[in-house]
Amino acid sequence: MVLAVQDPSEGADPRQELRSRAEIDRSCQGPVTLFVASAVAWLLFGSLLAMAASIKLHSPGFLSHHAWLTFGRVRPAHLNTVIYGWAAMVGIAAMLWLQTRLSRVTLVFPRLLTAIAWLWNLAVAAGTVAILAGHGTGVEWIEFPVPVALALALLFGAVGLVSFYTFARRPPGHIYVTQWYLFGAILWFPYLYLMAQLMIHLGGATGVVQGSANWWFAHNVLGLFLTPIGVGAVYYLIPKVIGRPIHSYYLSLLGFWSLALFYNWAGTHHLVGGPLPAWLISVGIVGSVMMFIPVTAVAINHHLTMVGHFHMLRTSPTLRFVVFGGMSYTLVSFQGSLQALRGVNEISHFTHYTVAHAHLGVYAFYSMVMFGAVYYMLPRMTGREWSSARLIRIHFWGSALGIALYWGGLTWGGWLQGRMMNDAAIPFLDIVRFTIPFLWSRSFAGVLMTIGHVAFAVLVWRMLAGAREPARAPGPTLLGRPRGEREINPAEAQ
Amino acid sequence: MNRTALLYAGIIFTVIISSIGLVFIPEYQLFRLEPVEAADGNLYPQPRTEFEEAGRRVYIAMGCVYCHSQQVRPEHFGADIDRGWGTRRSVARDYLYDQPHQLGTMRTGPDLVNIGSRQSDDNWHYQHLYDPELTSPGSTMPKFPFLFEKRTLEPGREPPFNAIRMPPGVLAENEYLLPTTDAQQLVAYLKSMRHDYAVPEAQP
Numbered sequence: 204m205v206l207a208v209q210d211p212s213e214g215a216d217p218r219q220e221l222r223s224r225a226e227i228d229r230s231c232q233g234p235v236t237l238f239v240a241s242a243v244a245w246l247l248f249g250s251l252l253a254m255a256a257s258i259k260l261h262s263p264g265f266l267s268h269h270a271w272l273t274f275g276r277v278r279p280a281h282l283n284t285v286i287y288g289w290a291a292m293v294g295i296a297a298m299l300w301l302q303t304r305l306s307r308v309t310l311v312f313p314r315l316l317t318a319i320a321w322l323w324n325l326a327v328a329a330g331t332v333a334i335l336a337g338h339g340t341g342v343e344w345i346e347f348p349v350p351v352a353l354a355l356a357l358l359f360g361a362v363g364l365v366s367f368y369t370f371a372r373r374p375p376g377h378i379y380v381t382q383w384y385l386f387g388a389i390l391w392f393p394y395l396y397l398m399a400q401l402m403i404h405l406g407g408a409t410g411v412v413q414g415s416a417n418w419w420f421a422h423n424v425l426g427l428f429l430t431p432i433g434v435g436a437v438y439y440l441i442p443k444v445i446g447r448p449i450h451s452y453y454l455s456l457l458g459f460w461s462l463a464l465f466y467n468w469a470g471t472h473h474l475v476g477g478p479l480p481a482w483l484i485s486v487g488i489v490g491s492v493m494m495f496i497p498v499t500a501v502a503i504n505h506h507l508t509m510v511g512h513f514h515m516l517r518t519s520p521t522l523r524f525v526v527f528g529g530m531s532y533t534l535v536s537f538q539g540s541l542q543a544l545r546g547v548n549e550i551s552h553f554t555h556y557t558v559a560h561a562h563l564g565v566y567a568f569y570s571m572v573m574f575g576a577v578y579y580m581l582p583r584m585t586g587r588e589w590s591s592a593r594l595i596r597i598h599f600w601g602s603a604l605g606i607a608l609y610w611g612g613l614t615w616g617g618w619l620q621g622r623m624m625n626d627a628a629i630p631f632l633d634i635v636r637f638t639i640p641f642l643w644s645r646s647f648a649g650v651l652m653t654i655g656h657v658a659f660a661v662l663v664w665r666m667l668a669g670a671r672e673p674a675r676a677p678g679p680t681l682l683g684r685p686r687g688e689r690e691i692n693p694a695e696a697q
Numbered sequence: 698m699n700r701t702a703l704l705y706a707g708i709i710f711t712v713i714i715s716s717i718g719l720v721f722i723p724e725y726q727l728f729r730l731e732p733v734e735a736a737d738g739n740l741y742p743q744p745r746t747e748f749e750e751a752g753r754r755v756y757i758a759m760g761c762v763y764c765h766s767q768q769v770r771p772e773h774f775g776a777d778i779d780r781g782w783g784t785r786r787s788v789a790r791d792y793l794y795d796q797p798h799q800l801g802t803m804r805t806g807p808d809l810v811n812i813g814s815r816q817s818d819d820n821w822h823y824q825h826l827y828d829p830e831l832t833s834p835g836s837t838m839p840k841f842p843f844l845f846e847k848r849t850l851e852p853g854r855e856p857p858f859n860a861i862r863m864p865p866g867v868l869a870e871n872e873y874l875l876p877t878t879d880a881q882q883l884v885a886y887l888k889s890m891r892h893d894y895a896v897p898e899a900q901p
Contacts, residue, residue, distance in 0.1 A: 275760015341757030410792035467715030476770035478787040553804035627779030
């Protein structure tokens with residue numbers, strides 16, 4: 204059997220296993236923590252850019268006197284730093300670590316990976332400066348100048364080779380479902396990115412076909428790059444934390460292959476009503492609706508795995524973030540399928556509703572899962588525990604309430620904005636004024652999320668800065684007392 | 698073929714097929730599109746001049762696309778035509794000379810694909826870009842003051858002919874405003890934007 208329901212490292216002599224797992228984790232320490240730390244730095248920087256862009260939309264006078272801080276640059280700079288800085292780098296970290304764990308071998312080529320991490324940072328920094336200086340390409344999701352994009356594709360290809368090599372060195376055994384998703388991300392992304400460059404910036408496609416190539420690519424960055432890493436991580440982390448295998452082999456299989464088949468085709472739903480051949484748009488709509496299959500399969504599978512263990516959400520930071528992310532995946536995908544329908548799209552297209560939807564995907568799903576993954580990985584790599592349960596709680600609630608408010612405000616406001624826009628009797632400036640309170644709610648939500656990110660950054664900083672000290676807390680940092688454990692009498696504890 | 702190779706092959710196959718479907722086939726279908734001859738004997742869409750094309754690069758560098766789309770949706774789908782954003786839906790042929798595309802996905806501001814036929818007054822555009830609230834009170838469009846040069850007037854002199862006419866009170870008594878080359882190119886581009894000619898696919 205190719206696909207295993209159980210993590211292959213499970214089941215051998217337990218003491219033996221623990222030792223080798225610890226060894227594997229330690230081998231990841233250098234490069235993987237560098238990827239995580241860089242990702243967190245980009246997250247903070249991306250949050251700053253997000254706040255600037257958000258405030259500008261309701262208070263256009265804010266920082267409006269320099270070309271490099273104009274909305275039309277700050278906004279793409281935000282997108283590219285959070286996608287190629289935060290999301291990609293934390294994703295690579297998770298990918299590398301998951302691959303070593305699941306292949307039961309230590310990390311290979313650590314120095315090469317460290318070099319890749321630095322070069323990646325350099326490329327994202329160069330691309331971001333280029334956007335702020337006015338040299339962005341003006342094509343959504345591929346704003347980085349071509350040389351930067353080619354460098355990123357190459358570096359990602361190198362990470363992929365390392366991952367394959369790790370996998371090739373593994374002792375014989377099953378391939379766990381997470382690995383399927385990792386291979387997906389590794390093989391899909393370079394093709395997508397290179398093809399998008401070729402078709403859009405290097406003259407491969409004419410006129411509106413660039414639009415199709417644009418959204419084939421941009422939608423798949425989420426669907427075929429971030430989603431597989433995120434879903435793959437959920438498949439690994441939930442069973443690990445609750446100590447129980449994934450519910451169903453067949454659902455895992457169905458979920459993976461239907462995603463591979465349908466997500467690819469969904470991108471053109473970003474062009475409904477646009478000047479493209481009607482069949483092309485219809486294909487995108489069909490692909491989007493078919494996404495009900497993989498999403499339902501994954502949702503059922505994860506839910507049935509979790510059943511009976513929901514009480515652990517109170518205590519385990521990893522589980523709390525990961526389950527929040529997993530549930531958001533279901534929500535965002537169902538919303539996405541509906542949004543592709545012509546009747547819905549007629550209203551939601553061109554409004555803040557879409558912006559809310561995008562953040563539900565990249566933030567409420569992907570980023571939350573990655574937060575959870577970091578909370579699981581780092582202590583094992585550094586041999587230290589998280590320094591403060593309160594900061595973890597601040598992070599969780601800042602992020603969770605922030606994204607809930609973000610999504611709620613812009614979904615509601617965006618929907619009404621779309622309805623008003625489709626009524627020609629309403630003057631455009633009335634709509635502009637109408638959306639302002641909703642845009643304020645987004646800025647407020649952004650503050651909450653940023654507070655969460657700062658708490659997260661402090662935690663990561665403390666853990667890495669202290670990594671050389673031998674200190675190790677007596678047990679994992681939990682958010683509450685696990686069920687069934689006796690309350691510790693403060694007097695007794697002293 | 699073993700199972701792992703099958704997995705890789707499946708992954709690669711799915712994405713290649715989708716790029717063929719969503720990118721290569723449409724390209725094959727559309728790359729032969731040509732301009733059409735209109736009743737006035739001209740070919741449409743018309744290629745942009747160097748100057749207008751430079752303006753398009755300013756449009757891209759300023760990120761206008763993040764608030765403005767460039768496409769008119771068909772009748773009975775949205776209210777694009779009723780809002781006066783165009784007289785017919787946009788078709789693929791209209792975009793023959795667009796590199797890179799700026800179709801856009803957001804309408805924080807109105808669609809601009811026919812702004813040339815709606816607003817052909819340079820001075821209006823300059824005022825609007827300098828401070829959108831001058832022409833459109835309540836606008837949330839950013840100001841673009843860096844596209845202009847503020848000059849001081851020597852006592853007793855008149856502002857030059859190309860100074861921008863401003864409502865009173867915006868500038869000091871002895872100041873006048875000139876558009877930079879970037880601003881002139883941008884406005885030339887805006888004025889060139891129109892999808893109002895007849896094409897076989899859609900009539901105005």
